[in-house]
Amino acid sequence: MEEEATAGEMTNGTAGEAAQAGKAAEATEATEATEATDGGTDQPSPPLVPCPVPLCGTPNDPDAATCSACDTPLFGYGRLRLYPDYLFNQGLAAARDNRLTAARDCFAAVVHWCPTDTEARNALALASLQLGDRDSARWHWQEVLRRRSGDRRAASGLSRLDRDPG
Numbered sequence: 496m497e498e499e500a501t502a503g504e505m506t507n508g509t510a511g512e513a514a515q516a517g518k519a520a521e522a523t524e525a526t527e528a529t530e531a532t533d534g535g536t537d538q539p540s541p542p543l544v545p546c547p548v549p550l551c552g553t554p555n556d557p558d559a560a561t562c563s564a565c566d567t568p569l570f571g572y573g574r575l576r577l578y579p580d581y582l583f584n585q586g587l588a589a590a591r592d593n594r595l596t597a598a599r600d601c602f603a604a605v606v607h608w609c610p611t612d613t614e615a616r617n618a619l620a621l622a623s624l625q626l627g628d629r630d631s632a633r634w635h636w637q638e639v640l641r642r643r644s645g646d647r648r649a650a651s652g653l654s655r656l657d658r659d660p661g
């Protein structure tokens with residue numbers, strides 16, 4: 496009986512040690528993960544993305560998988576937030592190069608993602624008009640005015656459509 500008790504204690508002891516070792520291993524992994532994330536900031540500074548949790552708001556690398564402060568999953572969030580700006584700039588560049596179809600498609604994507612973006616919608620309307628799609632131009636300028644009455648670009652675009660019947 497004495498031997499059995501000893502064996503039992505030894506088993507408990509071993510299990511406890513194993514559990515502690517496991518915790519230590521987890522802690523090491525967490526530290527390494529944090530260091531890996533910090534290491535990314537040495538690269539040419541991509542714009543930081545604030546954590547979407549209102550009470551957190553910690554700036555994170557746009558490629559970070561989780562918020563460094565609260566562990567909220569961020570995957571894709573940075574790109575989702577920054578992509579419309581990127582597309583809008585691509586659209587402006589395409590319009591400058593007279594690549595009107597590409598410009599129109601970029602602006603259309605921004606408007607699809609951000610329906611309240613009247614600047615992008617004005618640009619979409621103008622690109623549509625330049626491509627000869629008067630119905631689309633009219634619809635988007637009307638939509639701008641519906642969202643922001645008194646918008647001058649939309650108003651002048653519509654009057655341009657009315658003056659010049661195609």
Ligand SMILES: [Zn+2]
Nearest residue numbers: 546551562565
């Ligand atoms: Zn956070």
